[in-house]
Amino acid sequence: xxxxxxxxxxxxxxxxxxxxxxxxxxxxxxxxxxxxxxxxxxxxxxxxxxxxxxxxxxxxxxxxxxxxxxxxxxxxxxxxxxxxxxxxxxxxxxxxxxxxxxxxxxxxxxxxxxxxxxxxxxxxxxxxxxxxxxxxxxxxxxxxxxxxxxxxxxxxxxxxxxxxxxxxxxxxxx
Amino acid sequence: xxxxxxxxxxxxxxxxxxxxxxxxxxxxxxxxxxxxxxxxxxxxxxxxxxxxxxxxxxxxxxxxxxxxxxxxxxxxxxxxxxxxxxxxxxxxxxxxxxxxxxxxxxxxxxxxxxxxxxxxxxxxxxxxxxxxxxxxxxxxxxxxxxxxxxxxxxxxxxxxxxxxxxxxxxxxxxxxxxxxxxxxxxxxxxxxxxxxxxxx
Numbered sequence: 001x002x003x004x005x006x007x008x009x010x011x012x013x014x015x016x017x018x019x020x021x022x023x024x025x026x027x028x029x030x031x032x033x034x035x036x037x038x039x040x041x042x043x044x045x046x047x048x049x050x051x052x053x054x055x056x057x058x059x060x061x062x063x064x065x066x067x068x069x070x071x072x073x074x075x076x077x078x079x080x081x082x083x084x085x086x087x088x089x090x091x092x093x094x095x096x097x098x099x100x101x102x103x104x105x106x107x108x109x110x111x112x113x114x115x116x117x118x119x120x121x122x123x124x125x126x127x128x129x130x131x132x133x134x135x136x137x138x139x140x141x142x143x144x145x146x147x148x149x150x151x152x153x154x155x156x157x158x159x160x161x162x163x164x165x166x167x168x169x170x171x172x173x174x
Numbered sequence: 175x176x177x178x179x180x181x182x183x184x185x186x187x188x189x190x191x192x193x194x195x196x197x198x199x200x201x202x203x204x205x206x207x208x209x210x211x212x213x214x215x216x217x218x219x220x221x222x223x224x225x226x227x228x229x230x231x232x233x234x235x236x237x238x239x240x241x242x243x244x245x246x247x248x249x250x251x252x253x254x255x256x257x258x259x260x261x262x263x264x265x266x267x268x269x270x271x272x273x274x275x276x277x278x279x280x281x282x283x284x285x286x287x288x289x290x291x292x293x294x295x296x297x298x299x300x301x302x303x304x305x306x307x308x309x310x311x312x313x314x315x316x317x318x319x320x321x322x323x324x325x326x327x328x329x330x331x332x333x334x335x336x337x338x339x340x341x342x343x344x345x346x347x348x349x350x351x352x353x354x355x356x357x358x359x360x361x362x363x364x365x366x367x368x369x370x371x372x373x374x
Contacts, residue, residue: 018347022321024328045367049357050350052370056303057322059296061209068208069222073200076229080196083233 008036013043021054181245189236200229203246206324207253213307213319214257215264224260228253247334250324254316254334262312299369302361306353314349321346 008016016033019025025033037044187195204225211228212221231252232239239248307318317335320326332339357366 014351015343015347018350019328019343021350022328022346024343046354048372049354049366049370052299052373053303053306053350053353054322055373056296056300056370057307060300060304061323068205068225069218072208072222072225073197073204075222076200076204076226077193077197079226079230080193080233083230084191084193 008032010040010043013037013040014046017043017047017050021050182241185236185239185241185245188233189239196229196233199232199245203249204229206246207249210250210319210324211253211257213323214254214316215260216308217264220260220264221257224253224256227256243333244330247326247330250320250326250330250334251336254320258312258316302357302369303353306356309356310349310352314345314352317342317345318349318353 013033013036016025016029017037020030020033037047181199184195184198188199207228208221208225211224212218215221215224228249232249239245307315307322310318313335317331320331320334326334328339328342331337331342335342337345354366357369361369
């Protein structure tokens with residue numbers, strides 16, 4: 001059904017009513033809304049009930065008066081502090097992600113690779129076409145990552161590792 | 175509300191690592207966010223967790239915040255998305271349909287929760303209207319709560335929810351229509367009329 005003067009349907013009028021309740025209806029439509037409601041008991045009833053619902057919600061909101069739990073801000077800031085703490089590194093944050101184990105492995109592998117290159121440089125490595133020999137200083141060995149240390153100790157004993165060995169060592173907790 | 179320039183400065187400082195600046199942001203927005211989130215999730219523990227998580231995500235992602243929207247609309251976007259997810263999860267867990275309504279309504283009856291200042295009849299009316307809000311499905315519930323309890327304008331709602339302003343208008347209209355229909359379904363036309371008298 002449409003209003004004869006405005007050609008607005010009841011739904012159009014109720015959209016205006018909703019916007020009017022929110023203070024978002026321009027003055028022209030405000031006049032048309034009032035005009036329609038004056039002549040339409042059905043929309044007038046809806047207007048009364050919507051205004052009442054709005055009044056009740058506003059009353060509840062006012063009485064609730066935005067009382068957040070005591071100490072909420074402090075608890076939020078405690079989490080922020082924990083997040084920002086130097087010890088809370090990127091690897092901790094990756095704990096939220098399903099790729100965390102992969103990322104840990106990648107970081108560890110990179111560290112091992114960097115360590116090997118460093119130690120090889122320090123020790124003066126000579127690669128032959130058939131075999132490798134390396135000299136690693138004891139202090140450098142002590143500083144090395146445990147997984148890297150295991151590789152290097154075996155390497156010092158003249159053992160030559162296949163490429164897959166590095167992967168195996170990194171996944172082996174022993 | 176924080177002045178835009180002040181808020182801009184706070185965001186820049188927080189981005190640079192200032193926890194004091196971030197604390198100022200938290201203090202300005204936490205209560206309002208909590209109010210809205212609580213209306214969506216209903217449980218205080220859930221509401222607090224959502225608000226804490228919202229600020230934690232905001233801290234982590236401040237670098238990605240664009241100044242084309244107000245900070246609080248950005249925070250609302252994070253919070254309301256999280257709150258809606260929690261509400262859905264809880265609903266699945268409890269296997270209670272909001273349309274069933276009665277258990278939700280029973281929890282919200284005014285005996286203990288209605289503000290005493292409202293008086294018994296007014297308190298009952300508030301409880302019914304609150305139950306009607308609870309019975310709204312998404313996306314109508316969150317937008318109505320943000321409007322009525324967060325007091326966001328249509329422009330702010332459009333920004334926060336990343337929807338056109340016309341969609342804001344139609345969702346709010348539908349939310350109100352559904353609430354009234356729900357009350358009529360539960361109370362009958364006369365009962366709803368008695369509950370919602372002319373406030374003019």
